[in-house]
Amino acid sequence: MEDKNQDDAGQRAAPRKRADARRNEQALLDAAAAVFVRSGVQAPVRDIAAEAGVGMGTIYRHFPKRADLVIAVYRHQVEACAEAGPALLASASSPHAALRRWVQLFVDFLVTKHGLAGAMRYDDAGFADLHGYFLDRLLPVCAELLDAAVEAGEIEADLSALNLLHGIGNLCIGADKDPDYDAGRLVDLLVAGLRRPAGLAHSAP
Amino acid sequence: MEDKNQDDAGQRAAPRKRADARRNEQALLDAAAAVFVRSGVQAPVRDIAAEAGVGMGTIYRHFPKRADLVIAVYRHQVEACAEAGPALLASASSPHAALRRWVQLFVDFLVTKHGLAGAMRYDDAGFADLHGYFLDRLLPVCAELLDAAVEAGEIEADLSALNLLHGIGNLCIGADKDPDYDAGRLVDLLVAGLRRPAGLAHSAP
DNA sequence: TGTTGAGCGGAGCAAGGTTCCGTTTACCCA
DNA sequence: TGGGTAAACGGAACCTTGCTCCGCTCAACA
Numbered sequence: 301m302e303d304k305n306q307d308d309a310g311q312r313a314a315p316r317k318r319a320d321a322r323r324n325e326q327a328l329l330d331a332a333a334a335v336f337v338r339s340g341v342q343a344p345v346r347d348i349a350a351e352a353g354v355g356m357g358t359i360y361r362h363f364p365k366r367a368d369l370v371i372a373v374y375r376h377q378v379e380a381c382a383e384a385g386p387a388l389l390a391s392a393s394s395p396h397a398a399l400r401r402w403v404q405l406f407v408d409f410l411v412t413k414h415g416l417a418g419a420m421r422y423d424d425a426g427f428a429d430l431h432g433y434f435l436d437r438l439l440p441v442c443a444e445l446l447d448a449a450v451e452a453g454e455i456e457a458d459l460s461a462l463n464l465l466h467g468i469g470n471l472c473i474g475a476d477k478d479p480d481y482d483a484g485r486l487v488d489l490l491v492a493g494l495r496r497p498a499g500l501a502h503s504a505p
Numbered sequence: 506m507e508d509k510n511q512d513d514a515g516q517r518a519a520p521r522k523r524a525d526a527r528r529n530e531q532a533l534l535d536a537a538a539a540v541f542v543r544s545g546v547q548a549p550v551r552d553i554a555a556e557a558g559v560g561m562g563t564i565y566r567h568f569p570k571r572a573d574l575v576i577a578v579y580r581h582q583v584e585a586c587a588e589a590g591p592a593l594l595a596s597a598s599s600p601h602a603a604l605r606r607w608v609q610l611f612v613d614f615l616v617t618k619h620g621l622a623g624a625m626r627y628d629d630a631g632f633a634d635l636h637g638y639f640l641d642r643l644l645p646v647c648a649e650l651l652d653a654a655v656e657a658g659e660i661e662a663d664l665s666a667l668n669l670l671h672g673i674g675n676l677c678i679g680a681d682k683d684p685d686y687d688a689g690r691l692v693d694l695l696v697a698g699l700r701r702p703a704g705l706a707h708s709a710p
Numbered sequence: 711t712g713t714t715g716a717g718c719g720g721a722g723c724a725a726g727g728t729t730c731c732g733t734t735t736a737c738c739c740a
Numbered sequence: 741t742g743g744g745t746a747a748a749c750g751g752a753a754c755c756t757t758g759c760t761c762c763g764c765t766c767a768a769c770a
Contacts, residue, residue, distance in 0.1 A: 318767055321717060344757060355719030360759065418628055422679035422686065423620065426758075459690065466683075467691040470675045474627035478671075481627065485664065486672040490691060493698030523736055526748060549726060560750030565728065631727080 325362045327352045332373050340414035340476075341370055367430040370419065378437050381409055385441035395448035396455060400491050402445055403468060406438070407484050410472040417472035439465060455494045464490075530567045532557045537578050545619035545681075546575055572635040575624065583642050586614055590646035600653035601660060605696050607650055608673060611643070612692050615677040622677035644670060660699045669695075 317325075331352035335343045345366055349359050363369040385402050392398035410417040419427045420434055443461035450457045468487050475483035522530075536557035540548045550571055554564050568574040590607050597603035615622040624632045625639055648666035655662045673692050680688035 318716060320767070324717085345759085346757080349719095356721090356759080357719055357761085358717075361717065364759095366758070415628065418626065421623065423623060423682040459694070460685075462685065463687055463691065466679070466686050467676055467688075470678050471672055473675050473678065474671070477628045480665070480667065481671050482668055483672075486668065486695060489664070489698035490695045491698070493694035493696070493700075495698075523747060525736065529748080550728085551726080554750090561728085561752090562730085562750050563748075566748065569728095571727070 321362075324352070324354055324358055328354065328359060328362055328369070329372060332369050336370075336373060336414065341416045341419045365426075365429055367419075367427045367433075370416075370427070370430055371433045374413065374416070377409055378434065381406055382437050382441050385445055389445060389448055394454060395445065395452045396491075396495060399445040399449050399455075400488070402441070403487055403491055404484060406468060407472055407487050410469065411475040411483055414476045417469055418474065420469050421473070422466060434469075435462070435465070453496065455496055459494060526567075529557070529559055529563055533559065533564060533567055533574065534577060537574050541575075541578060541618065546621050546624045570631075570634060572624075572632045575621075575632070575635055576638045579618065579621070582614055583639065586611055587642050587646050590650055594650060594653055599659060600650065600657045601696075601700060604650040604654050604660075605693070607646070608692055608696055609689060611673060612677055612689050615674065616680040616688055619681045622674055623679065625674050626678070627671060639674070640667070640670065654699075658701065660701055664699060 328348065332348050335348050335351050339347065345359055346356065348369070349356050352359075359369070363372065381402075384405055385398075388398040388402050388405075389395060392401060410420075418424075420431055421427070422431060424431070439461055442465050446455070446459070446461050446464065449455045467490060471486050471490070472483045475481050533553065537553045540553050540556050544552065550564060551561065553574070554561050557564075564574070568577065586607075589610055590603075593603040593607050593610075594600060597606060615625075623629075625636055626632070627636060629636070644666055647670050651660070651664070651666050651669065654660045672695060676691050676695070677688045680686050
């Protein structure tokens with residue numbers, strides 16, 4: 301456990317960081333998480349630097365783009381969401397039910413992070429990497445759920461996972477700002493609209 | 506027709522503008538429209554001033570916020586969309602069909618204006634007025650269509666017009682940037698998901 | 711303990727929205 | 741037609757925000 305430089309069991313080759321560097325990276329992660337909760341994901345970089353008690357240069361040394369910091373802060377939760385996909389598929393009563401529950405999981409995640417959905421927008425150049433990261437991680441999961449539901453004859457096959465994820469992300473924008481806006485309901489309607497009239501091809505259990 | 510100062514048959518009391526002021530206002534409107542087509546709605550104010558051949562001060566005299574300029578440019582089309590609602594309700598085969606067609610009209614409008622949907626976001630403070638304008642004009646129309654469909658027993662009553670409009674606006678974000686993203690399809694799914702299983706309460710014609 | 715380069719801080723740059731204010735000029739009246 | 745005046749103009753300047761640059765510091769290792 302108390303190893304020398306063990307952040308990432310994955311890629312060896314990183315030439316061991318200095319202690320102060322590791323300390324600062326962690327401080328930045330903690331500070332960013334706190335600031336994101338307080339002020340939202342679009343909080344100024346300067347605020348985060350101040351909260352962590354480091355200079356601007358330090359932030360950009362560890363996280364070359366603002367998006368990289370955001371990614372790092374939410375990595376664990378994205379990972380958890382990705383892993384929930386196959387699990388739900390195995391445990392839910394049908395692929396469509398699994399899809400529906402997974403989608404709500406994703407919505408809950410997005411909605412609880414002030415402004416994350418907005419920052420993830422496809423057309424936000426500054427956050428292109430964030431967009432890419434979410435897609436890399438979640439697109440295969442979403443596709444698997446979608447395919448399973450198509451396979452089971454529960455939904456039409458004409459919606460790509462990419463479109464669905466995009467749509468969900470978009471629907472969650474602003475959900476944290478307006479208590480009357482119910483992103484979960486809208487997303488659920490969207491997934492419901494996907495459903496075939498019961499008993500067309502195969503039959504649903 | 507060649508009146509003295511007749512922009513607005515509505516509110517009297519405006520104390521007659523100078524000729525150069527009227528000329529510049531029109532030039533700005535034209536310039537903004539051109540720039541919006543070329544570079545999108547988020548084009549820098551400076552670009553619009555340059556295109557119109559006026560200074561920054563002039564733009565802000567006529568349109569105190571960037572959003573005011575955007576509103577002015579699209580006012581006609583928003584108006585047309587608003588008026589299409591009752592017309593569709595009168596002509597379509599059912600309220601739900603009317604709703605569906607109206608919604609597609611709105612989607613087409615949003616998608617063809619680079620970045621308009623993005624700028625309209627609820628959580629974009631800079632464009633709060635734009636958001637407000639769209640809502641003022643289109644919310645009653647949407648509510649009317651929704652109510653009619655509920656009345657006819659075609660859809661559930663548990664989705665507010667505000668939520669629906671929000672959702673549609675959100676779904677259209679980025680649609681102009683990514684040719685693979687099909688906002689129209691997603692919105693249609695959403696509206697489809699709203700539909701009651703046929704023949705529940707009243708019966709659909 | 712001396713050397714050295716990884717790491718640090720923060721001034722500075724660019725971009726974009728908005729404001730300020732000295733100058734210009736359209737319009738009214740004599 | 742000639743003045744007077746307030747409306748209108750223009751653009752420099754300001755503020756915020758993301759990101760870069762670079763001289764200084766000090767952790768790590770011999």
